Amino acid sequence: MTKDAATPDVVSEQSEGRKRRFSLKAYFPIILFVALCAVFAAMSPRFLTFNNAMIVLQQAAVLLTVSLGMTFVIIAGSIDLSVGSIVALTALAAAIFAKDLGVLAVLPAALIGTIAGLVNGLIFAKGKVPSFMVTLGTLVAYRGLVLYFTRGAPVEITNMPFLQTFAGRTDGIPHAAIIVLLIAIAVYIIFNYTVFGREVRAVGGGERVSILTGLKVDRVKLLNFTMLGLLCGLAGTLQSARVYAATAQLGEGLELDVIASVVVGGTPLTGGVGSVQGTILGAFIITILSNGMNMMGVDPYIQNIVKGVVLIGAVFVTIDRKKIGIIK
């Protein structure tokens, strides 16, 4: 900042601009969500039905669980590209342990996810390697582990209590949806009401400021990646139950949908700001986009193009250009 009396003036001008931009940013996810629902409802009579709503909930469960954890990581200014591989790894753990442990197979899956996240966090926070590079590496390495153990063949799940608990329905409501709802509530509370949640935003809003103010920034980063790993473990469990198996390809490319959910939900990749409710909307937007286009019979390749456009559009609206200064 300059050392002169002009500072206040510049700041107040910025804040006005920011306020105006802020309102559009704040409402963007909900506007997009409602618009998409309206378009698909107009195009397909099956879209706005209870049954389809439940399908969307089921489909969104895995994406949403991982995206909630990713929100913390991105708000703190980092990124995790390895989530798809962690989901595959934990789905494999759930599939292997389901035979003997039944429902409790979720515990080894969660544990392995936590460890995978912890490893990411340790290399990033303690080893001071950029999170992008760390998780690009573990994206490949964790997937390698899955391939090594499965030799490429799927591990099927036949344990009925496991399948019933994680993929079944009660009164037509998918259990996965209920589980995700509970997770979302917990994550919302952590983000908005705990010291840790405040620290996550502090680290993303100004890492240097946070360090100088005596926050344990390394610990925040470590916890972030570990929590995301745990959530990947839960997501892997849900995913394995949904497809009755763990496959070597499971979760491939998931990181892109996850990052898209977070960003479309109004959390910019620059960190510092963002919200849990935005990510929930973002995950539903991404899911509905696929669900609705499938229902309309849109060519899957075209679907990718549309998704790409939506992602760029979301960044275009939500990015705070004043804060970054230089766009790289």
Next chain:
Amino acid sequence: MRLQALQIHKSFGATKALVDVSFILEPGKVHALVGENGAGKSTLFKICAGAIPMDQGEMTISGKPYAPKSMQEAQAAGVALVFQEITINPSLDISENIFIDRMQKYAGPLGITRWKKLRQEAQRILDSIDAGISVDEPLSSLDLGRLKVLEVARALSYEPQVLLLDESTAYLSTREIETLFRAVDSLRNHDIAVGYISHHLDEIEKLADEITILKDGRWVGNYERGQLSNDEIENLMVGREIGKHIYPPTRQYAPEQEPILTLNAVAVPGQLYGIDLNLYRGEVLGIGGLQGGGGEALLSVLNGDVAPQSGTMRLGNREYRPRRPFDAWGAGIAYLPGERTREGLIMEFSVRENLTMAAIPRKGPMIDQAEEKRMVAELMPSLLIKAESPNVPCTALSGGNLQKVVLGKCIAAKPDILLLNNPTRGVDVGARMHIYDMIRRLAEQGVSVIMLSEDLPELIGNSDRIAILRRGKVSKIFDHDEFPSEEEIISYMI
């Protein structure tokens, strides 16, 4: 060309930076603008150069109305400004620094830069102001004064008719200032109208044809060369009543026997070479010195941001060896950094979130929201923070208020020792008084304050003792019963 700025008014929020100030520049004459820090000098220059708009007033160039909306417009009208901060890009060489935004002009066929022509032209400009700088010299060989001269050369390369030169923050040494003064002197021969802000009163007396004095944003007077003595200028500038008034009254203070913090031969390679220093309970220890003299490094060591290579520190009778700032805050040492927007505050955070950041009240893992509200309700009025509510983001606050928020953050941590790095940098006079008052109150409550400041009157006006650092060593400690002048302090800085 003649630049007239008449009855200029400018406010930043509630702060009146300029009230009814007039300033006239004549071609071929050097017109000095003097006044204390915060008197409004830089603001006036920025208005003249189109960097910020005025609220009220009238400007003309050669009699024609002049109202630049940007610095580019001002430049096109022939008005150039050299900022108080050094704006030389260290990764470019001398000629590139002068012509960086007009390199195309020197592009040959295929867009390849014609270096020879570029360098010749740069050298011509440098020689025309008697700079004594060769374009072949590496940038790193230039001292502060010659860097400033290089900036003058860059401003001249736009062929301005009016040149505004602000060197008010840099403490140039007598030798460094000579090069700059020679350059400014030669501008007269170019028939350029020069406006000049400097703190070097002795030299100004010799150089300037005319002097305008500002005090607290108001016009004090306009004088011809030789009309006033140095002392008279200083008196008008400071205005005994007001100038001293902003600092707390001198107090009876006798340090206790036992220091609470002891530094013994603390060294950081390239920055600190064996610092021995004691800090006593309830005192304000001022730290003076040139930039890079070791003051910043000393605060970084105390804050745990930089680990000393050797030496010991003791807090009371325990060894103090912070591995990171977390340890410093835990040991009761709070730190107010030098750059509030980059190091002190999270701008997206609300006033409340920033204030409690170093001491978030908790109930287990949860934030104790009721306690947080109570803390903020206590801090905001005691620091006179002006904000609509504690929940507005800090982007909505003025510089002075932002600095009070950073100070509030430190106070919220209830420290035993408070480290301040230029606590009033870029802060208006009103807020400065509040901050000084707060520092004194904390000291009276038993908090020990270490205040690093580049502002000498501030250092003298607030400190019980003053330690001067020079090239990483303590060159002098002025005790609580000594009252050094600015000149005395500077003599130990250089």
